[in-house]
Amino acid sequence: MQYRQVAVIGGKGSGPSQFATSLRGIALDFAGNIYAANDSHITLFDAGGRLKRRWSTSQPVHSVAVAGSGAIYTGQIRQIEIFDDAGKLVHTWRDEALLGRVTSIGFVNGDVLAGDATGRAIRRLDCTGKFRNNIGRDNPLNGLLIPNGVVDFGVDAHGVIHAANPGKHRVERYAPTGELLGHIGHFHGTDPAGFGGCCNPTNVAIRDRLYVTEKAGPRAKVHSFSGELEAVIASDVFEANCKNMSIAVDRRGRVYVADTVQLAIFVFEPVAL
Amino acid sequence: MNEHFTRRDLMHNAARGVVLATLGGGAGFLVRKANGQVVWQVDSARCLNSRLGEVGVAACSLCTTECVVSLSAVRAVNEHSRCGRCNICPAYFKITSAVDERGLPSEKLCPRDAITRKPIGKADPEDPANNFYDYLIDEEKCDGCGKCAMQCKEPLGLGSIVLKIRYNRCVDCNRCAISRACPKDALVRIPVTRALT
Numbered sequence: 001m002q003y004r005q006v007a008v009i010g011g012k013g014s015g016p017s018q019f020a021t022s023l024r025g026i027a028l029d030f031a032g033n034i035y036a037a038n039d040s041h042i043t044l045f046d047a048g049g050r051l052k053r054r055w056s057t058s059q060p061v062h063s064v065a066v067a068g069s070g071a072i073y074t075g076q077i078r079q080i081e082i083f084d085d086a087g088k089l090v091h092t093w094r095d096e097a098l099l100g101r102v103t104s105i106g107f108v109n110g111d112v113l114a115g116d117a118t119g120r121a122i123r124r125l126d127c128t129g130k131f132r133n134n135i136g137r138d139n140p141l142n143g144l145l146i147p148n149g150v151v152d153f154g155v156d157a158h159g160v161i162h163a164a165n166p167g168k169h170r171v172e173r174y175a176p177t178g179e180l181l182g183h184i185g186h187f188h189g190t191d192p193a194g195f196g197g198c199c200n201p202t203n204v205a206i207r208d209r210l211y212v213t214e215k216a217g218p219r220a221k222v223h224s225f226s227g228e229l230e231a232v233i234a235s236d237v238f239e240a241n242c243k244n245m246s247i248a249v250d251r252r253g254r255v256y257v258a259d260t261v262q263l264a265i266f267v268f269e270p271v272a273l
Numbered sequence: 274m275n276e277h278f279t280r281r282d283l284m285h286n287a288a289r290g291v292v293l294a295t296l297g298g299g300a301g302f303l304v305r306k307a308n309g310q311v312v313w314q315v316d317s318a319r320c321l322n323s324r325l326g327e328v329g330v331a332a333c334s335l336c337t338t339e340c341v342v343s344l345s346a347v348r349a350v351n352e353h354s355r356c357g358r359c360n361i362c363p364a365y366f367k368i369t370s371a372v373d374e375r376g377l378p379s380e381k382l383c384p385r386d387a388i389t390r391k392p393i394g395k396a397d398p399e400d401p402a403n404n405f406y407d408y409l410i411d412e413e414k415c416d417g418c419g420k421c422a423m424q425c426k427e428p429l430g431l432g433s434i435v436l437k438i439r440y441n442r443c444v445d446c447n448r449c450a451i452s453r454a455c456p457k458d459a460l461v462r463i464p465v466t467r468a469l470t
Contacts, residue, residue, distance in 0.1 A: 141395045141403045147357025147431055167359055168402040187361055187376055187402075189368040197368065197429055198359040216328070216429035240328045243428040 001222065001231040003255065007267040009049040010036060017043070017051035019263040025063040025075070025104070025246045026258045026265055032250050035072060036258070036265065037064040042074060042087065047250075049267070055087035063115070063246075065105035073112065075102025080114060080129070093129035103150040103244075108159050108176045115151030115163075120144045122153060122163060124176060136163050136172065139180035147199045148215065150244045154206030156225075162206055166199035171210060171223075184210070184227030192221065193229040207249040213257060215243035220257045220268070233257075233268050298441030303469050311462040313449045315347065317435040319459035322419035323426050332423035336436055337416045339454040346442035347417030347451070349387075349410050355433035358393065358405040363429050364421035365390055365408055375401060383421060387414035412439065440468065 010019050025037035032047035040060050044053045063075035070085040078099050082091040093099070100118020107113065111132060114123045120143050122135035136144045136151075144151055145167025153163035160181065161174040169187040174180055185201070188194025195201050201212035201221075209230060210223040219235035238245065239261035246258040255268045303312065317323040321333040336347035361368060361377065365388050370380035381388070390406045397403035410421075417436055425434040452460030 141397050142405060145360070145405070147359055167357070169361070170402070187378075188372055189370065189378060194372075198357065198361055198363050218428075241326060241428050 002271045003231060003233040003268040004271050005234065005237060005266060006254070006269050007049050009034065009045055009265040009267065010038075010043070010263060012263040016054065017045070019043070021263075022060065023246075023258045023260055023263045023265070024061065024244070026248050026256055027064045027066050028248045028250050028256065029066040029070070030068075032252075034248075034256060034265065035064045035066060037061040037074060037246075038263070042072060042083070044087075049265075053087055055083070057081055058092075062101060062103045063105050065107070067107055067112075073105045075099075075105050075114060077101055080105070080112075091129070093125070095129075095131075098123050098131055104152040106153060106155045106161070108155050108161065111176065113153065113155070113161065113176075115153055117146060117149055117151045120146055120151065122151060122161065122174075124178075133176075133178050135161060135174045135176070135178045136165070136180075137178070139172070139174070139178070145199070148202045148244055150202055152203040152244075152246075154204045154210075156206045162204055162210060164201050164204045164212070166195075166202050169195040169200060171201065171204060171212065184223065184225070192219070192232050202244045203247050205247040205249050205255075207251075207253070211247050211249050211255060213245040213247045215245070216240075218242050218245060218259075220245070220247060220255060222255075231270075234266065237266055238262075299439055300469065302440040302443070303465050310465050312438075312440065312445060312465055312468050313443065313452065313460055314438050314463045314468060315436045316459050316461045317432075319457045319461075320419075320422070320436055321457050321459070322422040323432060323435045324457070324459075325427055325432075327426075328428075330423075332418065332420045333456070334418045334420075335454045335456075336451050337418045339451045340417075341446060341450050342442055342444060344442075345417045346438050346444070347436050348412045348415045348439050348442075349417060349419070349421050349434050350437045351408055351410055352433045352435065353407070355431055356408060357431045357433070358407065359430075360402050360404060360406060362390065362406065362408055363424040364388065364434050368424075377401060382424060383415075384418065385414045385416060387411045388421060410434075 019038040027035045034045040036043040059076040072083040079094040104115035121137040124132045170183040170185040172183040200214040203213045205211040218238035220233040222230040242261040248256045366378035367380040370378045373379040392404040426432040
């Protein structure tokens with residue numbers, strides 16, 4: 001499988017569709033609209049990359065996710081802010097202990113999952129924000145090892161949570177109850193089939209396969225659920241210093257990667273061979 | 274107490290002793306130089322081996338080759354509070370070397386084998402990936418070549434290893450030989466009071 005770059009969205013700058021200082025998270029909704037968590041804003045683009053709307057969050061935003069209902073969840077320091085599809089704030093869940101720094105958000109069986117980089121765990125909350133259980137906290141010994149400072153995960157169609165454990169060079173599978181089901185991945189410093197450097201992969205997205213990004217050198221890859229490398233989507237286009245590149249995949253198989261230094265969303269699509 | 278623990282304790286105490294002796298010697302030097310004087314130090318924000326943005330370049334070893342002191346007065350220092358305690362530390366392992374049967378790189382990075390590692394906290398003897406590791410630099414072996422600092426810095430590592438002048442070794446030349454050679458002007462004069470803190 002091969003990919004080609006088809007678009008670049010955003011970029012560094014002060015324009016209405018640009019990002020000033022940070023681009024930490026991206027998410028897609030069912031219609032293919034693209035949500036960027038940048039600076040203290042959520043910036044919404046349509047599927048063609050045209051700016052639709054931008055609204056402010058109360059703090060710098062670290063992650064974004066769109067629920068099936070259309071509600072937009074934004075991860076911040078010690079809180080999650082929830083907006084309706086018009087960008088109006090509808091709820092704020094604050095928790096000093098469990099939501100230290102929310103670097104990823106997902107949904108499973110009606111519950112909300114929050115990746116807390118401070119606590120090195122995924123917090124499972126019910127639909128009102130009440131804590132249910134931790135995921136990845138102590139599995140099997142020291143839990144999620146994230147020297148890169150980000151907890152990231154995706155949820156597959158069966159409700160299995162695939163969490164990056166970069167210090168172990170693995171993607172671990174968890175049940176929503178927190179049980180460790182298994183893992184894929186291994187370290188390799190030169191073979192792209194492995195995960196290189198001190199701590200990779202940093203970010204994960206799930207669709208029909210497992211999509212990951214790595215840092216130093218930055219690249220995006222596709223693996224099967226059993227761990228085999230299927231493609232290196234891209235590497236050279238990303239700025240060499242960027243890390244923790246958020247990744248998302250749409251229903252057509254288009255892959256969106258956030259370059260955290262160039263502050264741009266690179267879009268790739270599979271090429272039929 | 275079993276023998277394994279006794280040896281570990283002995284090594285730990287020996288390492289602690291070396292660090293204390295180094296700090297003590299350096300502090301004595303600084304106290305003698307007090308009264309508003311300045312001393313040389315490496316500015317890690319300028320040093321090629323630790324400054325952000327310099328990726329894909331070879332480590333600079335001028336601190337090793339230019340210092341007038343035998344084996345140099347510069348040492349790599351691991352600021353443990355910033356260390357990620359990684360299983361595969363790019364400053365410890367040559368991460369592009371072949372992978373061994375344990376899944377680890379088969380070669381070490383340091384040409385003088387000055388870095389040691391040991392698991393800390395809850396440790397899994399069966400799977401090295403499950404563990405946190407402590408990385409200690411033996412300053413008797415280190416010559417400040419900067420290779421580990423270059424590999425440790427962001428985005429590959431966390432930048433916890435930087436080069437520092439050790440004042441128990443520095444002879445405080447008026448015009449530091451390293452400063453004359455440094456391409457980044459990273460050797461700077463700082464007040465003794467700052468060096469003491």
